[in-house]
Amino acid sequence: QQPVQSPQAVILREGEDAVINCSSSKALYSVHWYRQKHGEAPVFLMILLKGGEQKGHEKISASFNEKKQQSSLYLTASQLSYSGTYFCGAHLGSGGSNYKLTFGKGTLLTVNP
Amino acid sequence: EAEVAQSPRYKITEKSQAVAFWCDPISGHATLYWYRQILGQGPELLVQFQDESVVDDSQLPKDRFSAERLKGVDSTLKIQPAELGDSAMYLCASSRIAGAYNEQFFGPGTRLTVL
Numbered sequence: 001q002q003p004v005q006s007p008q009a010v011i012l013r014e015g016e017d018a019v020i021n022c023s024s025s026k027a028l029y030s031v032h033w034y035r036q037k038h039g040e041a042p043v044f045l046m047i048l049l050k051g052g053e054q055k056g057h058e059k060i061s062a063s064f065n066e067k068k069q070q071s072s073l074y075l076t077a078s079q080l081s082y083s084g085t086y087f088c089g090a091h092l093g094s095g096g097s098n099y100k101l102t103f104g105k106g107t108l109l110t111v112n113p
Numbered sequence: 114e115a116e117v118a119q120s121p122r123y124k125i126t127e128k129s130q131a132v133a134f135w136c137d138p139i140s141g142h143a144t145l146y147w148y149r150q151i152l153g154q155g156p157e158l159l160v161q162f163q164d165e166s167v168v169d170d171s172q173l174p175k176d177r178f179s180a181e182r183l184k185g186v187d188s189t190l191k192i193q194p195a196e197l198g199d200s201a202m203y204l205c206a207s208s209r210i211a212g213a214y215n216e217q218f219f220g221p222g223t224r225l226t227v228l
Contacts, residue, residue, distance in 0.1 A: 002155075030213040041117075041204065041219035042156065049213055087155045091213050099144075099211040100169055103155030 001026050003090040005104035012078045012111045020073045020107045022088030031064060031071040032089040032101055035082075042087060046073070078111045085109070115139040117220035119205050125226045131193035134223045138187070138207030146217060147180055147190050148204040156204055162188065163211060195227045 003024045010018050022031060030049045033056070034042035046056030048064040048071055056062070061074045075082055085108050089101035118137040126132050138145050143164050148156035159178065161169040164185040173180065177196070182188040192199055202224050206217040 032216065034219075041221050044216040044218065047214060047216060053214070055214060055216070089155075089217075099213060099215075100158055100161065101217070103157070105153070106155050 001092065002102055003028075003031075003088055003104040005086075005088055005107050007107060008105070009108040010110070012082075012109070014078060014080060014111055014113055016078055016111075018075045018078060018109060020075070020086050020088075020109070021070060022072070022090065022104055023068070023070045024090050024092065026069070026092045028064070028066070028069050028071070028090055028092065030091040031062075032091075033060075033062060033071075033073050034087045034089065035084045036087060036106075037084040045086075075109070078109075080111050080113065083109055083111045117205055117207055117218050119203075119220035119223055121223055122221060123224045123226075125228065126195050127228050128197055129194040131191065132195050132225065133192075134190045134203050134205075134225075136188045136190070136205030136220060138205070139218055142207035142209055142218075143185075144208045144211040144215075145182055145188050146206040146208075147188070148206065150202040150204055150222070152201075159190070161211070168211070192225075195225075197227050200225055200227045 033045040036042040085106040089103045145162045147159045150156045159173045160180045162182045180190045202222045204222045205220045208215040208217045
């Protein structure tokens, strides 16, 4: 089951904030966030685990709501370099050795001067 | 900084032809993934290797796709015969081990166009 991302697209002016959400109908074990610029490979941003552990870049913040089966990525004081498509990858279920990410369709973020 | 290498970067082929993509993961990474990404969509896992063993190929169209990682290092993904619907970006990724706390590092991808 593919996680659902919202919004599908957002346009900001430099310095503005944005929130990108990733929701699942199945229990989330962990969520990975990646950013992909046009024509480039996805780049890792953050991992959030059920239970509260986090791992990622200092300037990126995110949350994991176990009750809502949702993760949110917070982009504050946006810069032009933040532009790109943001994907969440969900690890569904209880974890295990055959770790597999199911990615959402992405959120296109455009930051204008 | 270590990177995942992929080649070729671009491939144009005619339908019914065979194509092959190569991936060299970051040194020491035991887990290797092949993804297909259709324009406007997120990556979709095709096959996952742990060392040289396949641990998930449930989404791999096995009638035409094959993947191998013979020595547990680099990997090849093959399509034979290619179909029009195979046009997509094929991404390779690796991680130190498979696990919820281990990020995946993606290569630059191979853009396949089937005519």
